[in-house]
Amino acid sequence: MAFPLIRVLDRSSLVFLALVAAAAVIVPALNLLLPETSPLHVPTYLVALFGKYVCYALLALSIDLIWGYCGILSLGHGAFFALGGYAMGMYLMRQIGTRGVYANPILPDFMVFLNYKELPIFWYGFQSFPYALLMIVLVPGVLAFVFGWFAFRSRVTGVYLSIITQAMTFALMLGFFRNNFGFGGNNGLTDFKDILGFNVQAQGTRAALFAASCVALALGFVICRALVTSKFGKVLVAIRDAESRTRFLGYRVESYKLFVFTLSACMAGVAGALYVPQVGIINPSEFQPANSIEAVIWVAVGGRGTLTGAVLGAILVNYAKTTFTTGMLAPYWLFLLGGLFIAVTLFLPRGIIGTFNHWQQERLAKRDAVSSEAATRAAE
């Protein structure tokens, strides 16, 4: 068998998957089945908020795959997330049909407003859900493939790679801000009505979207685990720690990088696509370079190269963000985030899960040393 399950799903992975599965069932159940008066009732706005966290967690997972395991520090992953989001947004726009302000059956409102006479070619097909699904994966994937092909073949690494990924997302942001780019300019895409015929605002749809996000996260996690526990994953870590040594062993480093980078971009695209119907809008600010940097901080906080750490980091930091930015401390959030990053780099360089794993390994190693010492003594 190609992927021995025991190898892919060790104990902590199973715990993680059980937690995600529990969340996928319990949160919607507490929302839909309990009356609003019950103290355990989860209000619908919280379901959407949690759904947003889960999407961020999937984005963090995709970053951890390339950064934590292969040393590729992308500071532009928000771009792939946003592209997936736009692809979903385009589907949602085309579902509005005649219910828009201008009641044009084909053209979304912003196009009528901007005097478009007909639908731009790249909007064709988006009325179909399967086509949109394909684009959600394909658009970020193709961009990442082309970008990575040039960058990895010319052996752009380290800070230089990080800088050009920032430039990529910045350039896309400028493009999407333009009205004549065909994606609604700075207002982006919004006022969605239906997804697959269900009202996006409805309680049941929200619950379903939350559950779908959990399923996507679990799936992404299993794919990442299967990769990083295979020999392919060992090669990734080898590239991370000693790239040129790996080349001299005969591995074509650029193909490995290109593969994970593209896969990671597809995962980020799926995360973005699930995010958009839950927050109800996608606009060019999602391409902001700062967004991509924030996502990297989530991974650093949770622990790079651990997968579960990326998820934990994304949820913790975003929970903190929600708490702070809705209180009086709101103006200080960015300072707090920066401070958090510095603190983690200085005092917890392995991140939360990384530190925990390390501590556990040390304990095991000590126990082994003690028992082997005892064994030698007994043998004497």
Add this chain to the structure above:
Amino acid sequence: MDIRTTTSQLYLDNVSVSFDGFRALNALSLAVEPGEMRAIIGPNGAGKTTMMDVITGKTQPDEGDVVFEGSIDLTRLDEANIANLGIGRKFQKPTVFDMHSVEDNLVLAIAADRRARANIKWTETPDEKSRIDRLLETIRLTPARGRLAGSLSHGQKQWLEIGMLLAQEPKLLLVDEPVAGMTDAETHQTAELLKEINREKTVIVVEHDMTFVRELGVKVTCLHEGSVLAEGSIDQVSANERVIEVYLGR
């Protein structure tokens, strides 16, 4: 391209490399026969490591040919291609994968399909397992197989890297300063190991340690300022006046 076919395993012809105008290799020519072991000596900065960089595709020469097995022009290939032709390299500074176990370092090195797709589906075959067991015996690291390579001593890392080199099953081994930082006993064991390896494979060893080179008892080439200063047995070379002047310093 008119590469003269030779019977040599490796043939460097008139190779020059400059870094910002500084000639690290200066019209260097060298021929190593199949099955030979060759020791390369020379003062610091003589160009020994640069020569290995050129052979393994890390550095492109400005001029000259590098021919492997009589007809393959190495200057047109990259590191991965050259490694897959059967040229393995041990670096001057021991470079193993610190965050992998000793065993996984060998798993990564062992001759197998290097393509991404094959390695996603990979599971260890019994044959690979027994080869790794044997290698661990050879490099005396069986008790450390599960330890992180980063936690090994300097000498053990050198040996692990030699083990990785063997695992690749190369035809030609390039070994850069293998005994730097080793104790006398370890140095002696390393000489024995290299001699054993040389029974089947062509080996080029760069080394400063004259006792070690003497112990190998093979043909010696002395480099100086990027070209060959003297070549012959260790006694001939160390009696050469120019060598004494520039290298032995007496």
